[in-house]
Amino acid sequence: MAEVDVAFIQEPVHRPNPSLRQEADGIPLIDLSAPDFDALISDIGHACRQWGFFQIINHGVPPERLQKLEAAARKFFHLSLDEKRKVRRDFHKVMGFYDTEHTKNVRDWKEVFDYIVKEPTLAYASVDEDDDSVVYWENQWPENPPELRELCQEYAKEMVALAMRLLELVAMSLGLPPGRFEDFFKDQTSNVRLNCYPSCPSPDLALGVGHHKDPGVLTILAQDDVGGLEVKRKSDGQWVGVKPVPDAYIINLGDTMQVWTNDEYESVEHRVVVNSVKERLSIPFFLYPSIYTMVAPLEEFTDGKNPAKYRPYRWGKFHLTRRRSNFMKMQVENIQINHFHNIPAPRYLQKST
Numbered sequence: 001m002a003e004v005d006v007a008f009i010q011e012p013v014h015r016p017n018p019s020l021r022q023e024a025d026g027i028p029l030i031d032l033s034a035p036d037f038d039a040l041i042s043d044i045g046h047a048c049r050q051w052g053f054f055q056i057i058n059h060g061v062p063p064e065r066l067q068k069l070e071a072a073a074r075k076f077f078h079l080s081l082d083e084k085r086k087v088r089r090d091f092h093k094v095m096g097f098y099d100t101e102h103t104k105n106v107r108d109w110k111e112v113f114d115y116i117v118k119e120p121t122l123a124y125a126s127v128d129e130d131d132d133s134v135v136y137w138e139n140q141w142p143e144n145p146p147e148l149r150e151l152c153q154e155y156a157k158e159m160v161a162l163a164m165r166l167l168e169l170v171a172m173s174l175g176l177p178p179g180r181f182e183d184f185f186k187d188q189t190s191n192v193r194l195n196c197y198p199s200c201p202s203p204d205l206a207l208g209v210g211h212h213k214d215p216g217v218l219t220i221l222a223q224d225d226v227g228g229l230e231v232k233r234k235s236d237g238q239w240v241g242v243k244p245v246p247d248a249y250i251i252n253l254g255d256t257m258q259v260w261t262n263d264e265y266e267s268v269e270h271r272v273v274v275n276s277v278k279e280r281l282s283i284p285f286f287l288y289p290s291i292y293t294m295v296a297p298l299e300e301f302t303d304g305k306n307p308a309k310y311r312p313y314r315w316g317k318f319h320l321t322r323r324r325s326n327f328m329k330m331q332v333e334n335i336q337i338n339h340f341h342n343i344p345a346p347r348y349l350q351k352s353t
C-alpha cells in the first residue's frame with residue numbers, strides 16, 4: 001500500500017482529527033488478581049456500564065506467549081504480498097490472509113490474518129434461513145514463518161480460557177450465576193485476528209479500521225506500544241485514544257452481549273487511526289457463540305414492564321452474512337443488530353396500563 005487510493009478515503013465527518021486527539025485516562029484499568037472479589041465484580045460492572053471498555057492486568061496469560069506470537073506475526077506480514085496471498089481468504093475458505101476489508105464500505109488501511117480457535121469449526125453452508133446444512137471451517141496456515149501455526153494455536157487456548165473467566169465475571173456483575181452464558185459456547189465460532197496497520201502517507205484521510213461495533217460477545221485485544229485505538233466515549237460522544245499499557249489486554253463488549261442483556265450493557269463504537277511513521281500490530285480475540293445459538297434478550301432482563309428490545313436471530317446466519325458481505329461491494333449497510341430491533345407497536349395498538 002504505497003499511496004492512498006480513493007477507496008481508503010473516509011467521508012469528512014469520519015476523518016480523524018489529530019489536533020483533537022486525546023487519551024482516555026478514564027478507561028478503567030482492572031487488576032484481575034485483586035484480593036477483594038466483590039470490589040472486582042463491582043468495578044467490572046461499572047466499567048461495562050460506563051465505558052463498555054476496560055483494560056485488565058494480572059490476567060494470567062504469560063507475556064512471552066504474546067511476544068512470540070507478535071514476532072512471528074510481524075515476520076508473516078513482512079513477506080511479499082504474493083507469498084501472503086497463498087493463504088488468502090475467499091468466499092469458501094473464510095480464514096486466512098486478507099488486505100481488502102471494508103468497514104462501512106470504506107477500505108481499511110490494514111492487512112489481517114484470521115484463524116478460528118476450534119479446529120474445525122461448525123458453520124452453516126449458506127445464509128439462507130431455511131437451509132440447515134452445515135460445513136466445517138478450517139484454518140489455512142502459511143509455510144512461513146514455520147513457527148506461526150503453533151504459536152497461534154497456543155495463544156488461542158489462552159484466549160479461550162481467559163474469555164470464559166471474563167464471561168463469568170461479567171455474568172456476576174449482572175447478578176447472574178457465573179455459568180449463565182456457558183452453554184452458548186459448546187461449538188464456539190470464535191476467532192483470533194492478527195492485524196497489521198502499515199504506516200500511512202495520509203493518516204488524516206484514512207483509518208486502520210473505520211468506526212464499528214464488534215458483533216460478538218466480547219473481545220480481548222492485545223495492542224503493541226504504538227497506539228491508535230479510539231473509543232467513542234459514552235458520556236459525550238468524543239473519540240478518545242486507548243493508551244497502550246504494557247502487558248494489559250483491552251476488553252470490550254460486543255453486540256451479542258447487548259442483545260442478551262436487552263441493552264443493560266452496550267456494545268461501544270470504536271475505530272483505529274493510523275500514523276505516517278510506524279507500523280502497528282494488534283491481536284483481537286473475538287468470542288463468538290455456536291452457530292445454532294438463538295440470540296435474544298435473556299429472560300432475566302425482560303418482563304411486562306421491560307419487553308424484549310430485539311427479535312431473536314440465529315448467530316450462525318448473522319455471522320456468515322457478515323463475513324460473506326466482505327466479498328461484495330455493498331450498496332446497503334452490512335447486517336447489524338438494529339435490524340432485529342423490535343419496532344414499537346403504533347400508539348393506537350399499545351395498551352394503556
Ligand SMILES: O=C(O)CCC(=O)C(=O)O
Nearest residue numbers: 195209223229272282284
Ligand atoms: O486494532 C485495534 O486496536 C482494534 C481492531 C478492531 O477493532 C477490530 O478488529 O475489530
Ligand SMILES: [Fe+2]
Nearest residue numbers: 212213214270
Ligand atoms: Fe473492533
